[in-house]
Amino acid sequence: MSIGTRFTSADLERLPAVDGIRYEIIDGDLFVSKQPHAHHTWASDGAVEVLRIWNRESGLGFVVSTPGLVFSDDNDVVPDAVWMSRARYAQSLDAAGHFTLAPELVVEVLSPGSENQRRDRVLKMALYARQGAEEYWIIDWQREVVEVYRRVGDELALAATLTGADVLTTPLLPDFALPVASLWVPTV
Amino acid sequence: MSISARFTSADLAWLPAMDGIRYEIIDGDLFVSKQPNWDHQYASDRVVRPLHDWNDLTGLGFAASTPGLVFADDDDVIPDVVWISRARLAEVRDAGGHLTAAPELVVEVLSPGRENARRDREIKLALYARRGVREYRIVDWQLEAVDVYRRVADDLALVATLTGADVLTTPLLPGFECPIAVLWMPAP
Numbered sequence: 001m002s003i004g005t006r007f008t009s010a011d012l013e014r015l016p017a018v019d020g021i022r023y024e025i026i027d028g029d030l031f032v033s034k035q036p037h038a039h040h041t042w043a044s045d046g047a048v049e050v051l052r053i054w055n056r057e058s059g060l061g062f063v064v065s066t067p068g069l070v071f072s073d074d075n076d077v078v079p080d081a082v083w084m085s086r087a088r089y090a091q092s093l094d095a096a097g098h099f100t101l102a103p104e105l106v107v108e109v110l111s112p113g114s115e116n117q118r119r120d121r122v123l124k125m126a127l128y129a130r131q132g133a134e135e136y137w138i139i140d141w142q143r144e145v146v147e148v149y150r151r152v153g154d155e156l157a158l159a160a161t162l163t164g165a166d167v168l169t170t171p172l173l174p175d176f177a178l179p180v181a182s183l184w185v186p187t188v
Numbered sequence: 189m190s191i192s193a194r195f196t197s198a199d200l201a202w203l204p205a206m207d208g209i210r211y212e213i214i215d216g217d218l219f220v221s222k223q224p225n226w227d228h229q230y231a232s233d234r235v236v237r238p239l240h241d242w243n244d245l246t247g248l249g250f251a252a253s254t255p256g257l258v259f260a261d262d263d264d265v266i267p268d269v270v271w272i273s274r275a276r277l278a279e280v281r282d283a284g285g286h287l288t289a290a291p292e293l294v295v296e297v298l299s300p301g302r303e304n305a306r307r308d309r310e311i312k313l314a315l316y317a318r319r320g321v322r323e324y325r326i327v328d329w330q331l332e333a334v335d336v337y338r339r340v341a342d343d344l345a346l347v348a349t350l351t352g353a354d355v356l357t358t359p360l361l362p363g364f365e366c367p368i369a370v371l372w373m374p375a376p
Contacts, residue, residue: 005222005299016204029303032218034193111193115217 008073022066026123028074033119036111043141043183044080044109050178051083058173061085061104068098071131077124080139081107083173102131104172109139125149129156135172139183146180196261210254214315216262219307224299230373231329232268232297238366239271246363249273249292256286257294259319265312268327269295271361290320292360297327313337317344323360327371334368 006028015023020035036044044065051063063083070076082103084092092101106128108120120138128136129151136149136156145163148170149156162168168178194216203211208223224232232253239251251271258264272280272291280289294316296308308326316324317339324337324344333351336358337344350356356366 005225005228005304006301007220007222011222014204014206016202018202027303028301030220030222032195032220034195034199034218036193040193113194113217114215116193 006074009070009076010073012076022078024077024119025074026077026119026127031119031123033111033116036109037141039141039185040080040109040111042185043139044107046183047107047137047139047178048081050176050182051081051173054173054176055083058175059086060173062089064099067103068096069102069131070094070098070100071102071127075127075131077127079106079124080109083107102128102133104134105137105170106133106135107137107139109141112142125156129154135170137168141184144180144184146183194262197258197264198261200264210266212265213262214265214307214311219311221299221304221307224297227329227373228297228299231327231371232295234371235295235297235325235327235366236269238364239269239361242361242364243271246361247274248361250277255291256284257291258282258286258288259290259315263315263319265315267294267312268297290316290322292322293325293358294321294323295325295327297329300330313344317342323358325356329372332368332372334371 007025007030009025011030012023022033024031048063048065055061055063061084063081065081066078067082068076068078083105084103088101088104092099094100108124110117110120125136133156134151138147145161146168147158148160148162148168150159162180164181166180168180170176195213195218196216197213199218200211210221212219236251236253243249243251249272251269253269254266255270256266270291271293272287276292280287282288296312298305298308313324321344322339326335333349334356335346336348336350336356338347350368354368356368358364
């Protein structure tokens with residue numbers, strides 16, 4: 001452990017691997033989050049499923065659930081899902097199986113609680129913008145809303161807020177179509 | 189471990205006890221902070237000493253470093269220093285040696301980093317206001333300043349920012365005086 005008050009990837013080695021516990025470091029601050037709600041996983045799996053089908057047809061890239069994105073020692077995060085082009089994937093994957101470059105697309109599903117929301121909406125937004133992601137989706141299963149942020153210069157800017165019967169499409173993935181209603185657990 | 193995405197005191201049982209790692213839960217969010225550095229500990233020790241001296245003279249209360257303050261299962265924190273009156277301590281100390289309600293005075297010494305500052309200046313300020321602390325001091329050894337917040341109705345309001353040769357006094361502790369310059373580590 002370093003003597004400083006900042007956390008680095010080395011500290012993650014010392015923290016216990018516990019089912020459902022996710023450790024992330026953003027700008028040297030440690031964030032610990034917990035087993036997501038079943039509806040969280042449902043939404044994340046839903047997005048991944050459609051991305052996988054699109055990849056299979058297009059052959060253009062890869063989708064990975066909860067990948068380790070290690071941009072640096074003090075920026076080490078685990079988003080819910082990412083999509084990467086073939087070229088970016090090859091360039092980014094390190095020997096330990098982590099990704100060292102920003103994927104083109106990052107997907108986060110919001111967890112309840114003000115700190116969880118702030119992590120995705122403020123801290124990770126800034127991190128993914130800075131690291132070069134092209135698109136960032138924030139999925140809010142509680143409100144049944146998907147926000148799509150796209151790169152404009154150095155920023156990720158809100159490009160669409162999708163609800164109800166809206167269908168998510170993106171210039172990043174030609175002909176990709178995700179009806180956002182498919183992300184919400186149907187009434188049993 | 190509960191299934192929900194929120195943390196409670198029960199989670200602190202499985203988190204590993206590691207030298208210099210402090211776990212705190214505020215509103216169900218887990219905050220992990222690291223070994224403070226020399227200047228932090230110097231300031232913190234200097235804060236507690238005149239409180240002990242004042243207690244020895246008056247017999248009116250007690251000061252403690254890094255006590256467990258367990259307001260509730262999801263509000264479980266460890267401030268740097270507290271002062272509590274004799275009468276109140278008898279009322280609020282539990283069998284585990286934790287305080288189950290607010291001490292009159294809480295002091296936090298800031299650690300470097302955005303999230304550390306935010307935790308003390310925003311999240312803990314709101315927590316201590318909500319839980320009935322009468323006075324909250326934030327000691328910033330980097331800026332050599334002390335912010336003093338006092339209770340005004342339901343809030344803790346900033347009443348003074350002390351710097352330079354300022355002397356800290358408080359209606360809470362009659363006759364107490366602390367020149368804040370003694371808190372800063374002199375050049376070795």
